Amino acid sequence: xxxxxxxxxxxxxxxxxxxxxxxxxxxxxxxxxxxxxxxxxxxxxxxxxxxxxxxxxxxxxxxxxxxxxxxxxxxxxxxxxxxxxxxxxxxxxxxxxxxxxxxxxxxxxxxxx
Amino acid sequence: xxxxxxxxxxxxxxxxxxxxxxxxxxxxxxxxxxxxxxxxxxxxxxxxxxxxxxxxxxxxxxxxxxxxxxxxxxxxxxxxxxxxxxxxxxxxxxxxxxxxxxxxxxxxxxxxx
Numbered sequence: 001x002x003x004x005x006x007x008x009x010x011x012x013x014x015x016x017x018x019x020x021x022x023x024x025x026x027x028x029x030x031x032x033x034x035x036x037x038x039x040x041x042x043x044x045x046x047x048x049x050x051x052x053x054x055x056x057x058x059x060x061x062x063x064x065x066x067x068x069x070x071x072x073x074x075x076x077x078x079x080x081x082x083x084x085x086x087x088x089x090x091x092x093x094x095x096x097x098x099x100x101x102x103x104x105x106x107x108x109x110x111x112x113x
Numbered sequence: 114x115x116x117x118x119x120x121x122x123x124x125x126x127x128x129x130x131x132x133x134x135x136x137x138x139x140x141x142x143x144x145x146x147x148x149x150x151x152x153x154x155x156x157x158x159x160x161x162x163x164x165x166x167x168x169x170x171x172x173x174x175x176x177x178x179x180x181x182x183x184x185x186x187x188x189x190x191x192x193x194x195x196x197x198x199x200x201x202x203x204x205x206x207x208x209x210x211x212x213x214x215x216x217x218x219x220x221x222x223x224x225x226x
Contacts, residue, residue: 031212042204042216050212058213090158094212101148102214104158
């Protein structure tokens with residue numbers, strides 16, 4: 001069965017370190033997304049991609065970067081982790097048609113000390 | 114400006130009763146989509162139901178229905194015959210661009226025996 005996976009599921013890091021969160025989908029979807037979830041804010045869009053070599057900034061992109069070298073993967077990098085980036089991170093993917101739902105990964109809980 | 118508003122931080126309902134979770138949205142697009150997702154305590158995001166702006170009928174998926182009132186810009190989720198397993202956080206989301214979603218802050222539903 002097709003799926004979307006994230007790794008690691010839990011990560012503790014220190015302020016200033018570079019961190020990369022992996023997202024891998026086997027749906028063969030062109031669209032991929034990264035969100036962060038914080039109490040009181042719902043899910044907020046960080047970055048998204050509509051295909052290989054395409055990346056776009058979302059609502060809360062400062063301090064994050066993504067790259068898309070193939071269809072299956074969209075890794076999220078925190079260049080220099082800050083305590084404000086402690087959050088739960090969700091990756092999602094969808095087909096290219098306008099109204100298809102997004103399928104979400106299980107999430108990564110990141111703690112920055 | 115907030116695009117998706119969920120005014121109920123928490124809702125309580127007894128098992129087997131129906132419950133309505135409110136969602137209002139704001140967009141100037143004519144073509145858009147409205148989604149509801151469920152997030153149980155385990156953390157995963159589960160797609161429930163979708164309504165397109167041009168759909169004339171209210172969407173239904175099993176015990177879930179979406180009460181779509183376009184003129185009022187509301188897209189309330191109705192859960193009939195609540196079950197204990199319906200206890201979760203529920204998010205309303207809107208797509209008014211190509212593929213990105215904007216989420217509300219969520220409503221926590223607790224179903225009591």
